[in-house]
Amino acid sequence: xxxxxxLNSLTQLDFMAVDLGLYLNTHPEDTxxxxxxxxxxxxxxxxxTKYEDAFGPLCSFRSYATDTQNWQWKNNPxxxxxxxxxxxxxxxxx
Amino acid sequence: MWIxxxxxxxxxxxxxxxARLAKIMIEQYGGPDGELAASLRYLSQKFTMVxxxxxxxxxxxxxxxFAHVEMMGTIVAQLTRGLTKQQxxxxxxxxxxxxxxLGVYPSSAAGVPFSALALQSKGDPITxxxxxxxxxxxxxxxxxxxxxxxxxxxxxxxxxxxxxREIVHFQRFGEALDIARDYLKQEKVFDMGNTSxxxxx
Numbered sequence: 475x476x477x478x479x480x481l482n483s484l485t486q487l488d489f490m491a492v493d494l495g496l497y498l499n500t501h502p503e504d505t506x507x508x509x510x511x512x513x514x515x516x517x518x519x520x521x522x523t524k525y526e527d528a529f530g531p532l533c534s535f536r537s538y539a540t541d542t543q544n545w546q547w548k549n550n551p552x553x554x555x556x557x558x559x560x561x562x563x564x565x566x567x568x
Numbered sequence: 569m570w571i572x573x574x575x576x577x578x579x580x581x582x583x584x585x586x587a588r589l590a591k592i593m594i595e596q597y598g599g600p601d602g603e604l605a606a607s608l609r610y611l612s613q614k615f616t617m618v619x620x621x622x623x624x625x626x627x628x629x630x631x632x633x634f635a636h637v638e639m640m641g642t643i644v645a646q647l648t649r650g651l652t653k654q655q656x657x658x659x660x661x662x663x664x665x666x667x668x669x670l671g672v673y674p675s676s677a678a679g680v681p682f683s684a685l686a687l688q689s690k691g692d693p694i695t696x697x698x699x700x701x702x703x704x705x706x707x708x709x710x711x712x713x714x715x716x717x718x719x720x721x722x723x724x725x726x727x728x729x730x731x732x733r734e735i736v737h738f739q740r741f742g743e744a745l746d747i748a749r750d751y752l753k754q755e756k757v758f759d760m761g762n763t764s765x766x767x768x769x
Contacts, residue, residue: 481575481579482579484575485575485576485577485578485579488573488577489577489578492577492628492632493736495628496625496628496629496632496736496737496740497740499621499624499625499628499740499744500621500625500740500743500744500747501743502620502621531574532573532574532575533571533572533573533574534571534572534573534574535571536571547574552574553574553575553576553638553642554576554580554638554641554642554645554646556580556581556582556583556646556649558575558576559576559579559580559581560579560581561579561581561583561722561725562578562579562725563721563722563724563725564721564725565725566724566725566728566729
């Protein structure tokens with residue numbers, strides 16, 4: 475997978491985790507949702523590691539510095555720059 | 569505490585700058601029903617919330633709202649990048665420009681600077697959760713008005729995502745309200761944080 479595909483996959487998985495987490499806060503005994511949450515977390519961690527190995531750290535003070543010669547964290551592009559992103563225009567759920 | 573993750577919650581890639589859109593999108597950055605007000609409201613209210621479920625709901629929705637502040641700032645920043653002098657003048661963005669340049673400043677679309685007067689933290693869980701549900705609906709309406717005035721699909725995609733989140737958050741706050749209300753009825757009807765020592769209650 476290229477950078478955009480990895481980022482897209484991770485964005486989707488992390489969003490599922492956010493949304494399931496909010497649901498579980500008010501439905502804490504829904505074991506099916508807890509299982510789904512755990513599966514999403516494992517899948518997201520796998521993708522996050524792949525992304526970080528190839529393109530540098532994603533998390534402030536939680537990610538390894540893969541490049542030990544140069545502090546990669548500061549590198550452009552940052553998420554608010556358009557070059558960082560891909561467009562989902564026209565792909566919204568109807 | 570918080571960990572920053574170097575990505576947006578939903579991707580934003582706007583290729584055509586548009587001063588008129590930038591001028592209205594700032595509403596959901598620093599306007600009264602915008603994302604900054606939402607995040608500060610829930611963050612402030614969590615300290616006096618009752619029940620584990622409602623505390624978790626406030627904490628985690630506050631956290632997601634900070635990601636939405638970043639998304640709205642991103643929309644404004646990308647819409648203003650590469651604007652010409654004439655585009656700034658013609659769109660009426662010039663009034664903003666003379667104060668902020670193309671910096672992203674928390675204000676409403678009408679230019680009113682962000683104010684904490686747009687939110688409450690009342691120390692009463694029932695009052696606060698009703699406010700939160702109203703806040704989500706006000707933000708949903710605002711996103712619909714922004715969508716009405718937007719033709720660029722690259723701007724519409726994140727706006728539609730954010731509108732959907734208002735609906736989900738409204739649902740979660742409604743559930744938290746039910747849980748908090750049950751708890752207060754069962755155990756201590758009038759124990760609402762710092763007001764519990766007021767004898768006339």
